[in-house]
Amino acid sequence: MLWGKTANNGKSTLLEIIESIFLQESYTSTTLTQLESKHGIAQLPNTRLIVNDETEDKALDSSTVFKSIITGGMVPVEPKNKSIYNYIPEQKYIGGFNRPPKFNDKTGGVFRRLIILPFEWEYNKTRD
Numbered sequence: 808m809l810w811g812k813t814a815n816n817g818k819s820t821l822l823e824i825i826e827s828i829f830l831q832e833s834y835t836s837t838t839l840t841q842l843e844s845k846h847g848i849a850q851l852p853n854t855r856l857i858v859n860d861e862t863e864d865k866a867l868d869s870s871t872v873f874k875s876i877i878t879g880g881m882v883p884v885e886p887k888n889k890s891i892y893n894y895i896p897e898q899k900y901i902g903g904f905n906r907p908p909k910f911n912d913k914t915g916g917v918f919r920r921l922i923i924l925p926f927e928w929e930y931n932k933t934r935d
Contacts, residue, residue, distance in 0.1 A: 810924065814929075817930065821903070851896055857876065859901070868911055875896065879896060881894065
């Protein structure tokens with residue numbers, strides 16, 4: 808997780824560089840809320856990376872799928888109009904946030920599993 812209190816600190820630039828290294832069909836861009844939705848993880852098979860560059864203001868009611876993704880646990884995939892099947896995610900997740908995401912997780916299990924890289928500098932567009 809890339810975290811910085813302000814914008815203009817390089818998080819989005821780094822995400823763009825990372826995305827440019829991967830073929831477009833080998834990563835997906837989605838929010839945490841979308842991942843937790845009924846059909847949210849159907850887009851994951853055949854990708855290698857999950858990119859999220861947007862902080863959501865509301866807390867996630869459930870973080871079960873997200874925890875499974877970052878730990879490699881099995882999750883049920885429910886593609887629209889197709890049969891449900893089990894899947895073990897191998898994708899890496901990377902997100903850029905100005906505010907830490909909110910989870911309704913009383914155990915602290917989500918934050919225990921995150922690696923947070925601080926982005927503490929703010930860059931202006933003007934040159935000195």
